[in-house]
Amino acid sequence: MNAILTRPNRAAVLLSPNHVELQDWPEPAAGPNDVVVEISAVGVCGSDVHYFRHGRIGNLVCDRPIVLGHEAAGTVVATGSAVTHLAPGDRVTLEPQRPCGHCEQCWSGAYNLCRDVVFMATPPYHGAFARRVVNPADFTFAIPDSLSFEEAALIEPLAVGLWATERLDLKPGSSVLIIGAGPIGLLAGQAAAARGATRIVLSDINPARIGLVSRFPRFTAHDAAADPAYETIAEVDAVIECSGAPTAVTRALPRIRPRGGLALVGINPTGVASVDFWPAMERELSIHGVFRYAGMYPRAIALASSGLVDLKSVITDRFGLEETAAALAKASDDPSSIKSVVLP
Structure with a gap:
């Protein structure tokens, strides 16, 4: 058995505003078109901070426990039966959007405007402040060895x-x-x-x-x-x-x-x-x-890999998974903090 999978899955769960608890979490299972990823780095976004402090952003309300974090990178540990372009051991970054694929916006390429899109860490959907998560293979992108996991997590804000x-x-x-x-x-x-x-x-x-x-x-x-x-x-x-x-x-x-x-x-x-x-x-x-992005991940990865963008330059703070609450508080309260990264 993969040594990684012998560790129980755990997640930092937002139970209520300002209250995050590290909990045992269900082991994710890959559907035919999914991959399971062992998470190595997750960036803290401003939306995570809003949910942490206020429990909501506009009409998006955390009315039940939720795992935050949508800027993520890690290693594939399992693949679905229909996945052919990724394999266990591949280093990847996760695009957190899951559009329906059938509506007018999706067919036109503007899938970021899909009315039925599922977005990581947006209520009621869980995010990546966890050891392992499942993600659609088509929205999981291989990264070169020249990019660290911390940098790869920041492909999302770069996009x-x-x-x-x-x-x-x-x-x-x-x-x-x-x-x-x-x-x-x-x-x-x-x-x-x-x-x-x-x-x-x-x-x-x-x-x-x-x-x-x-x-x-x-x-x-x-x-x-x-x-x-x-x-x-x-x-x-x-x-x-x-x-x-x-x-x-x-x-x-x-x-x-x-x-x-x-x-x-x-x-x-x-x-x-x-x-x-x-x-x-x-x-x-x-x-x-500008609402999120569409089709930007391959270009963002190429740009970061070329050296024309310095993703490490915006990282100011690093925390373990058990310190997720501290990472969110730091991003909220410290004016000198630019980007906090959680390292599960």
Whole structure:
């Protein structure tokens, strides 16, 4: 028997807001088109923190115990009878989306917009803060030995940033303002650089994040606390809004050149914002919603493997599975924490 499978499966279970408990967990079984993966690294996302602190995001409510975590990588330990492209021992990263595959959105390639999509760690579906999980083989991707499991777990947020640049159709030589220098913003900036953007400004109010931006030679850091209207920033071809701050869009629109673009990535915690759209009208700006991603994992893996993106650069904290609550609290409360990773 595989030595890994002799260890009982365990999971960090959110029982109620701020209450995570390490529990024995059912052993996952692979269906014909699934794989079972021994998890080696899971990134802590902002959505995990919201569920941890508040038990909900909008109308998505944790009304029963749930395992969080959807940025995951590990090793295949079992495969379903119909799986031919993966085998036990393969190192993989998990795309956490499970679309229906039959609706208009899925058939058009926009499976991230499938109305019946199942997404890891989104109520009522469990995530990857566990030793082993099951995942559809078609949404499980082999990774090269050059990528660590920690890096491979962050293919998921990289895919979000990459999708934002795809939606904007960024061209070589373009200029970009990224609002919010958290993990998504930093990775979106690196994705923009990989597409050939030559002026990339990352803005934040957090001094620790501004300091981290300064470590990237291709980025210019901007202190939004000192210049909240971005008046010191010359006009840009595109803005990628990653902060979710209610005032960010209104303040950013005048900084975009005529017929430039705005990508909306950040989630406004209130769900409501008053926006002055006149600059968008008079400049004929294109506004793009960014909801997760579609078809980005192979490109994100290739980009990370090429060395054009430094995934390790955003990791600031590491925790064991039994420390999942501490990882979530750190991500919630410590301004110097950029990305926490749980290592089951």
